[in-house]
Amino acid sequence: MKIQVQEQDFDVGGELAALAAGAPDAGGIASFLGLVRETSDGSAVAGMTLEHYPAMTRKALEDIVAQAAARWMLRDVVVIHRVGALQPGDRIVLVAVASAHRGEAFAACEFIMDMLKTQAPFWKKERTPAGERWVEARASDDAAARRWR
Amino acid sequence: MKIQVQEQDFDVGGELAALAAGAPDAGGIASFLGLVRETSDGSAVAGMTLEHYPAMTRKALEDIVAQAAARWMLRDVVVIHRVGALQPGDRIVLVAVASAHRGEAFAACEFIMDMLKTQAPFWKKERTPAGERWVEARASDDAAARRWR
Amino acid sequence: MKVKLLYFAVLRERFGTAEETLELPGEQARVAALIDQLRRRGDPWTEFLATDYPYRVAVNQQLAGLVSPLKDGDEVAIFPPVTGG
């Protein structure tokens, strides 16, 4: 299990290859890669800053992954989330789940993303032509997280 | 949309980066990477050969992707499937779906994999210590595909 | 009418050929008539085209069923359940 919160970018191909190499019986890896959009709520986005709660972030992510590991048979999990200054098109987050069962890999990956979106202490502030603004939480993310209860 | 059937390996990081660059408003990419297992039904696997029906394969994959695009709002899709001789740990298939909505990307990616597993004309023959054997289709794959009807 | 037959995977191996041309009586037929004609050859055709073996049929590269129509010049592929991915 690899959980990292970092300012620097990450190498998706390298992360998935390492996950595959460490789980030779997994058969498959489901993953989600989140990116900084070029527009948000109709405004162009020039960039964003990702703030977090350092003492809590890792603990929150570990707890989410532990919940996933208790619900599904997983071989290994990678979660990498960036913080700090990001540009449009930049990678923000990678969640990758190796499992012997395709359906479990998909479910666990989506679960981790849904929980991360609603429980992990990250906050986005966007720079737009109209100035800076904090991104508002979405009701659709709350609804996605509630499905798993 | 990129659909390829090929003998050579592919670069997962490069494929996802190209997909992201071409869909700057997508926000996220759900993907599945299928790998050759080191063991299958309890036997060590020394390697496998993937046979296909060249005149039909691409058409079948295009049809599956078109069905996904009709069901969900997708920005772009990549499907790459290898054929020929493969070793344990080798990449077999990559399905990657870019969408503005995380849930739609996950659903479409899983749908494409479930349909590919049951409708695309590929057949695996494994080499094990006991000799060569054709891989048998799994009832769990049929069940996964039926969920989408 | 004539159709081109293609076999894949274990069927190709057990039938001992990847491809053949088959003459069917009349100017149109259904897949079921083609399967019946092949079954009359005996084993291994009867084994893999039995009602309890889950063989698949594609007509002109599209998955088809026993009632699907055939016409002269069609390409008919017969194969076991697929196992890609």
Added chain:
Amino acid sequence: MKVKLLYFAVLRERFGTAEETLELPGEQARVAALIDQLRRRGDPWTEFLATDYPYRVAVNQQLAGLVSPLKDGDEVAIFPPVTGG
């Protein structure tokens, strides 16, 4: 008893501080008592700690509720709904 308070994102900006130490009466309390005490400061505290604003509380780096117990030395973080991923 004393607790360490941390604020994040828009709350940090609007409260004008990232961190403060707060004295609460007695040797134990609930999160609700802490929130009430902060609300008595007036705006912007009343705005972001209102019942119709979805602020979140974590006690010692774990998500908590209004009834969660507090003790001397706890780290209490108050923040808006998260928006990572």
